[in-house]
Amino acid sequence: MSSTASETASASSFDGRVALVTGGASGIGRAITEKLVAAGARVAVWDVREDRLAELADRHGERVLTQVVDVSDKAQVDAAADLVQSQWGGIAHLVNNAGIIGKRMTLADLDAGELERVLSVNLKSVFYVTAAFATRAGSFADRSVVSMASIAARTGGMVGNMAYAATKGAIVTLTHAFSKELAPHVRVNALAPGIIDTEIQLDSLGDPAAVAALADVIPLQRLGAPAEVAEAAVWLLSPASSYISASVLDVAGGR
Ligand SMILES: NC(=O)c1ccc[n+]([C@@H]2O[C@H](COP(=O)([O-])OP(=O)(O)OC[C@H]3O[C@@H](n4cnc5c(N)ncnc54)[C@H](O)[C@@H]3O)[C@@H](O)[C@H]2O)c1
Numbered sequence: 001m002s003s004t005a006s007e008t009a010s011a012s013s014f015d016g017r018v019a020l021v022t023g024g025a026s027g028i029g030r031a032i033t034e035k036l037v038a039a040g041a042r043v044a045v046w047d048v049r050e051d052r053l054a055e056l057a058d059r060h061g062e063r064v065l066t067q068v069v070d071v072s073d074k075a076q077v078d079a080a081a082d083l084v085q086s087q088w089g090g091i092a093h094l095v096n097n098a099g100i101i102g103k104r105m106t107l108a109d110l111d112a113g114e115l116e117r118v119l120s121v122n123l124k125s126v127f128y129v130t131a132a133f134a135t136r137a138g139s140f141a142d143r144s145v146v147s148m149a150s151i152a153a154r155t156g157g158m159v160g161n162m163a164y165a166a167t168k169g170a171i172v173t174l175t176h177a178f179s180k181e182l183a184p185h186v187r188v189n190a191l192a193p194g195i196i197d198t199e200i201q202l203d204s205l206g207d208p209a210a211v212a213a214l215a216d217v218i219p220l221q222r223l224g225a226p227a228e229v230a231e232a233a234v235w236l237l238s239p240a241s242s243y244i245s246a247s248v249l250d251v252a253g254g255r
Contacts, residue, residue: 098122146233232251
């Protein structure tokens with residue numbers, strides 16, 4: 001396969017760098033992992049999907065370090081971060097991407113257990129993983145974080161997805177808070193995807209036709225592709241965005 005000038009330029013921009021992608025076995029996280037590997041990084045991938053992690057390991061060999069980690073469990077996060085540090089020395093880039101939509105629930109049928117689950121997987125994990133990253137710089141001086149928020153942070157999400165939306169709003173808040181605490185050597189930004197064609201949409205709506213119909217509410221008249229979000233994530237992680245911190249970038253087709 002021939003490569004363009006820009007592919008050649010980006011192919012070396014993560015040489016020698018270590019990245020960590022949570023929820024990197026599927027969807028947007030998988031697309032980010034693929035782009036980081038293509039750009040020269042070694043990528044630690046944490047996910048609960050053992051089968052998909054195994055596929056990634058088969059495909060990329062020693063360029064990836066796959067670990068079954070439930071990011072809502074602080075002890076698992078700390079142990080996994082220790083392993084990355086002992087194998088690769090430190091972590092230069094973090095993508096807080098793992099997330100679940102949760103069961104639909106309204107105020108009338110609030111389920112405390114489900115609320116706790118969504119808060120733990122989507123939000124507490126961001127505290128745990130970012131804290132584990134913060135103390136494991138190794139020899140990397142310039143570092144960066146991208147967290148996956150959502151336009152649901154400002155729209156409140158679809159009715160029934162309020163717990164999910166609340167976690168995404170909090171991720172925007174944490175982007176500002178972390179960017180101050182970790183400056184000047186770590187830049188911290190967030191992406192706010194709109195409706196991206198991954199399994200999370202099917203988990204939410206349960207029907208591929210209903211997912212496809214969402215194109216009608218998007219000005220660009222189509223769902224986004226995981227690779228389009230990954231492109232923005234890799235740019236925000238890279239030195240190309242060296243003066244950008246505490247920003248939230250919509251990747252939402254104009255929505
Ligand atoms: N797809 C969209 O339309 C959309 C829009 C806005 C934001 N997002 C956000 O993007 C991120 C990625 O979502 P996606 O659309 O790729 O969904 P996805 O379901 O394809 O991928 C999510 C990944 O996270 C993993 N995961 C779930 N719980 C975990 C846990 N406890 N520990 C570790 N890994 C866990 C899953 O196994 C999966 O591989 C999520 O944070 C999501 O909220 C997605």
